[in-house]
Amino acid sequence: MPGIDECLLEAMRLPGARGAALVDWTSGLALGTVGESPGGDQEAAAVETAELARLAAEQHAFAPGADGGTHEGGTHKVGIHEGGTPGGNPLGGDDPPIEDLIISNRDSYHLLRFVRTSFDSSVCLHLWLTRAEGNLALARIRLGEMAGRLVLE
Amino acid sequence: MTAVRTTPAAPPPRLPARDKAAARDRGWGGGSPMLTRLAAERATGVLVRERGTLRLSRGRVVDAESPAAPGLDVLLTARGTLDGEVWRQALAETGDRHHAGHRLVEGGLLAPGALELCRLVALYDAAYFTLAPSSTPGRFRYAAEDGPDCGCPVPVAALERETLRRRDLLHRIWPDPATDERPLTRAHRATPPPSTVRQRAVLAELDDVRTATDIARGLGRPAFHTLVDLRRMAAAGVVAAREPAPAEASDPLEGIPADAVDPHITLLKRLRDALEAL
Structure with missing residues (x-):
C-alpha cells in the first residue's frame, strides 16, 4: 500500500511521464511532487492546476447526468441539502462529481484525476506526459487505479 | 586610570525586526521572525503562539495544532473513515497522534496515503492559524530529544x-475577514447564485451561532477550506457574519452599578479624594 511519494513515483513510470503532483484543489497546495513541473515552478503549477480542477469540479454542467437534474435550480435546493452530510455519505457521494480532466497541447498531455476519499478532501493527481511518448488511454486507466490505491484500505 | 569611551568602537547590534521589503524580495517572510531564526539554528522543540503551536524537529515542522483547525483525528473520524473508538484506543496505546497514526496503518486500519494526506492537510491548516498575526510574542520551548x-x-x-x-x-x-471568526448567518437575497455541493454542506450547518471553526469541525473538513467557501459565499451575498453584540462597543463602564466595589474603582476614588484635599 503506497504513500503519496510511492504513488507519484509509480505514475512517473508511465511512458512519456515528465512530472506528477498531488494537488489540493481548494487551497492550491502541492501535497507532493515528483519529476519536472510545468512552467518550472512547482508551487505556481499547483495553484494553476487547482484553479482548473476547482472550476471543473464545481460546474453543474459537468456533473453526472443521473442526479444532474436535482442540482439544477440550486437556488431552491439550498435548504434541503442531500449530499455531503457528515456520515450521510460514507463514500463521499458525488463529491467530486467528475473523474478526470484531460488537456492536450502541441507537445504534451496533462491528465488530472480526482481522488475520491472516504474523508472530506479536495485533491487530484496531476500527470504531465510528453505527447510523443505518452499513451493517454493507458495513463488514464493507470492513474485511476493509483488514485484508488492511494487512499483505500 | 580607566576612561569610559563615549563613542563605542562599533555600533550596538541591530535588534531583529521585520524587514518587509526584503521579505517581499524573498517571496516569503513576514510570518514570524522567531520561527525563521529557529529554522536557521535547526532547533527542536515547541513554538507556542497566540493561536496555536508548531512542533519543530531539527528546524523543520513536524506537527501543528490550533484550536481553530480540526485535528487529524477529526478529519479521519468525522465521516467514518476511522471509528472514533479505534482512534482513541490507538492514541491511548501509543501516547501521541503521530505514533497512533502509524499504529493504525501497520494494523491495516488506515491506508498510508490517507494518513499522509490528512496529516499534511491538517498540518498546513493548523499552521495557517498558528502563524496568523498575533498580539502577543511567541514562546519556544527547546526539547532535548529530537521529535x-x-x-x-x-x-x-x-x-x-x-x-x-x-x-x-x-x-x-x-477582503472582509468577518466570516473567518464571527458567528455566521444566511444572508437572504432574491436570486442567490447556484452553490456547489461543498458550499451546500457549509450552508446546511449555518445556525446563527456557529463559526467557521465549528462548521469545519462538524464537517470534518479543514478550517481553511471552510474559510475559502465562506468568503466566496460572502462575496456572493449568501452568507454574512453576525454583527458583534452592541454592548461590547458601547461605554465599558455602562452597566456597572454605581456602588460597585471594584478595588480599582475604590482606589481611584480614594486617589481623587486625596488630590482634591491637597
Missing part, C-alpha cells in the same frame, strides 16, 4: 510561504 521520526517534515520556509499565499487567496476572494 518523532516523521516521514515528511515540512521546511519552515515552505510553510510560511504557503501561509502567506493562503492569506492572499482569501483576501482576493473577499
